[in-house]
Structures are given as C-alpha cells and as structure tokens.
Amino acid sequence: MILKTKPATKEARIIDFLIIGGGPSGMSCAIALKRKYYQSRITILEKATLGRKIKVSGNGRCNIGHLISSNTQVYNDYDYQLKLLSPANQVLYQQFLLETLNLITRNDNGLLYPYSKESQTVLDSYLKCLSFFHINIVYEEVTQILEEENAIFEVVTTQNHYLARKVILAMGSPAYQTTNQYSFLAPYFQAKKIQMKEFLPGLSGYQISTNISQLNGLRLTAKVSLVKSEVVIFSEVGEVQFKADGISGIVIMNSSNTYQRLLNKKNTKVRLDLIYDLDNKLSLEAIINSLDKKLIAYLTKNYLTINRYLLQNWELSIKDTYDFSAAQIAIGGICLDEISDSYEFKKIKGLYAIGELLDVDGLCGGYNLMHAILSGLILAAKV
Numbered sequence: 001m002i003l004k005t006k007p008a009t010k011e012a013r014i015i016d017f018l019i020i021g022g023g024p025s026g027m028s029c030a031i032a033l034k035r036k037y038y039q040s041r042i043t044i045l046e047k048a049t050l051g052r053k054i055k056v057s058g059n060g061r062c063n064i065g066h067l068i069s070s071n072t073q074v075y076n077d078y079d080y081q082l083k084l085l086s087p088a089n090q091v092l093y094q095q096f097l098l099e100t101l102n103l104i105t106r107n108d109n110g111l112l113y114p115y116s117k118e119s120q121t122v123l124d125s126y127l128k129c130l131s132f133f134h135i136n137i138v139y140e141e142v143t144q145i146l147e148e149e150n151a152i153f154e155v156v157t158t159q160n161h162y163l164a165r166k167v168i169l170a171m172g173s174p175a176y177q178t179t180n181q182y183s184f185l186a187p188y189f190q191a192k193k194i195q196m197k198e199f200l201p202g203l204s205g206y207q208i209s210t211n212i213s214q215l216n217g218l219r220l221t222a223k224v225s226l227v228k229s230e231v232v233i234f235s236e237v238g239e240v241q242f243k244a245d246g247i248s249g250i251v252i253m254n255s256s257n258t259y260q261r262l263l264n265k266k267n268t269k270v271r272l273d274l275i276y277d278l279d280n281k282l283s284l285e286a287i288i289n290s291l292d293k294k295l296i297a298y299l300t301k302n303y304l305t306i307n308r309y310l311l312q313n314w315e316l317s318i319k320d321t322y323d324f325s326a327a328q329i330a331i332g333g334i335c336l337d338e339i340s341d342s343y344e345f346k347k348i349k350g351l352y353a354i355g356e357l358l359d360v361d362g363l364c365g366g367y368n369l370m371h372a373i374l375s376g377l378i379l380a381a382k383v
C-alpha cells in the first residue's frame with residue numbers, strides 16, 4: 001500500500017520571522033525573538049557560514065562592545081547613536097551577553113572582550129544558544145523578495161520558496177572578502193522608492209601616491225590629521241603602520257570613515273605630527289637621534305632638509321583606500337530615514353533591516369558589533 005502525505009497547507013508553511021543572514025545581527029535577533037515568542041516559527045537563511053565575521057573580529061579576540069562613558073561621537077549619525085546607546089539599551093546588551101549567551105566579558109579600558117579573549121568563545125556561545133532554542137537554520141542564498149497577498153512575503157532562494165509574515169534583512173555588507181548578495185534588493189527598493197547609499201570600504205587603510213616602499217614594516221605613534229584643502233577634518237593620536245604601498249593602523253582606519261564620506265576626495269592628505277608629545281625646547285639634533293633610523297633615512301632622501309616643521313607636518317597624499325577585501329566594515333547602506341525605531345521599513349510593513357546593512361558605521365572599539373547585536377535585540381524588544 002502506498003501512503004500518500006497531504007501537501008502542507010499554505011497557512012502551515014508560513015514562517016513567523018524569516019531572518020536573512022546569520023551574522024551577529026541576525027543570530028541575536030533570532031535568539032531574542034525566540035525567547036520572547038517561544039511558540040513562533042523562526043528561520044535563519046544563511047548563504048555561507050554562521051558568524052563568520054565574529055570569528056575574525058578584533059584579530060581573533062573579538063572586541064564585542066564598548067562601555068560608553070562619554071558623549072564622544074563614535075557613529076556616523078549622532079542622533080541615532082544617542083538612541084542606540086541609551087542606558088536602557090546598554091543594560092539590554094549586557095544582559096543578553098551574560099544571561100542569554102552565558103558569555104562573561106572582560107573590560108579592557110572600556111573595550112569589551114570575551115573573558116577568554118578568543119572570538120571562538122563568542123561564536124560557540126551563539127551556536128549553543130541557537131541550538132538550545134531550536135532555531136531553524138537553512139543554508140541557502142536569498143535571491144528575491146516578493147510581496148504576497150494578505151501581508152505575507154515570499155522569499156526566494158537558489159533552491160526554495162518560503163512564505164513569511166515578517167522578514168528581517170540582516171545581510172551585512174560587502175566588507176572583508178564577502179560575496180554577500182544585495183543585487184536582488186535594488187529593483188525591489190527602486191519600486192518602493194527606498195533609498196540605499198552605495199557601499200564603500202570603511203575602517204580601511206590608505207594607498208599612498210608617493211613611493212613609501214622603503215618604510216614597509218615601520219610602526220610609529222603620531223598625531224594623525226586628515227586634511228582636506230588645508231582644513232583638518234579628523235584628528236587622533238595612534239599607531240601608524242607602514243606597508244609597501246600605503247598606511248594602516250586603528251587611527252588610520254578611523255580616519256578613513258571620514259574620508260569615505262567626502263563627496264570630493266581630491267586634495268586630501270594625511271598629516272603626521274611625529275613629535276606631538278615632545279617639548280619644544282628639545283634640540284633638533286636630539287629629536288632626530290631619537291627617531292627611527294629608517295624614517296630619518298627616508299626623509300633625508302626625499303626632502304631638502306629635516307626641520308621641526310617637517311616633523312610636525314609630514315604630509316602623505318592619499319591615492320585611495322584599500323578595497324573591500326581589506327575593509328572591516330562598509331560605509332553606506334539602507335538610509336536610516338527609511339526605518340522606524342523598531343527597524344521596520346516605513347514604506348513596507350512587516351519588512352525590517354538591522355546590522356551593517358543599515359547606513360550606520362562606527363569607529364574601531366567594538367562599536368560595529370555592538371550596533372549589529374543591539375539592533376537585533378531592539379527589534380525583538382519592539383516587535
């Protein structure tokens with residue numbers, strides 16, 4: 001006898017929350033939603049590997065957040081920052097790490113790391129939690145979103161079609177050698193008149209126009225200023241790392257976010273004050289004796305004389321930033337004006353966007369993971 005199983009009805013096939021992307025934003029959102037609505041059907045569609053960027057974050061140590069104690073601007077949009085980092089949201093964040101992920105953190109001068117200082121611990125905590133809550137993970141790539149009747153979405157992948165009441169876009173950005181697929185969003189957003197800014201490499205180093213290959217491997221601490229047509233538009237002290245064709249380091253990566261947002265990038269230079277912390281009364285000879293020999297040899301070869309002015313105002317012309325493969329994040333994404341406080345699109349009810357896919361970028365220091373995770377948690381709290 002052949003037993004025939006009835007095909008599932010349309011209603012039975014409908015998923016309550018369909019999350020596209022299994023990075024920190026998507027995984028955090030799924031876990032928080034499941035804790036809130038235990039009976040709900042939640043699926044994450046992930047095209048490659050869960051939490052791939054968590055693994056490489058912070059050089060394998062994963063700087064997962066920051067204890068914010070000042071009003072310093074760390075995200076591109078200050079009004080958004082004030083809402084995101086409200087005291088209540090910071091508590092939400094800490095509770096999620098400790099009580100839901102069971103992750104103890106270590107506070108290194110405000111920077112939060114897993115206690116083990118290993119990013120694998122963070123990833124393992126996520127994977128355990130997803131399994132504990134029986135969250136359905138499907139490894140497929142989304143290629144299209146369609147709106148069905150009665151406020152239901154149809155999400156198309158390379159293999160299947162899914163029906164969902166609420167769809168959450170958590171697909172991150174093209175930073176760091178990803179082949180993340182966004183092209184399918186373009187025609188949909190165009191039809192709905194939704195604004196999305198072009199992605200550009202963020203938190204990246206600069207390629208330098210002049211030949212600095214002689215300095216390859218040099219690391220020095222300087223006051224770094226980004227200068228556009230003689231106006232200083234960014235300034236911070238930090239370590240500059242020289243490569244064969246450019247410069248990098250945290251301070252350089254932070255400045256690159258300001259650089260990328262310039263509409264006209266011509267005549268932009270990096271100015272290094274190599275002696276910002278030295279007393280003016282010190283003799284030039286003593287200063288030169290104290291600087292790196294490789295640096296002095298380079299300056300001697302390329303400038304007529306080494307004087308105090310040069311050491312305080314050494315300028316390097318920027319050719320470009322490095323490309324996405326060397327970028328930690330992307331500048332650009334879905335404009336914040338398009339979404340409500342619960343991360344729902346104002347023009348498409350039931351559709352949400354979180355994490356790096358939004359036009360939100362933070363400086364180095366745990367702010368980007370904090371945004372990715374918090375945006376997922378806030379969505380779950382408000383939906």
Ligand SMILES: Cc1cc2nc3c(=O)[nH]c(=O)nc-3n(C[C@H](O)[C@H](O)[C@H](O)COP(=O)(O)OP(=O)(O)OC[C@H]3O[C@@H](n4cnc5c(N)ncnc54)[C@H](O)[C@@H]3O)c2cc1C
Pocket residue numbers: 020021022023024025026045046047048049050051052053054056057058059062063064065140141142143170171172173175176180181182327328329354355356357365366367368369370372
């Ligand atoms: C080298 C490096 C170091 C970093 N270090 C730090 C750090 O120390 N601290 C910090 O705060 N931040 C750090 N970051 C940034 C941080 O990792 C990201 O901001 C964060 O991962 C963004 O999370 P997300 O969930 O929005 O996106 P992602 O982590 O990019 O996740 C998006 C997921 O969506 C999937 N996806 C994409 N398109 C599709 C599709 N069409 N269908 C199905 N799935 C899809 C992708 O495969 C991916 O798994 C670092 C980044 C890099 C690259």
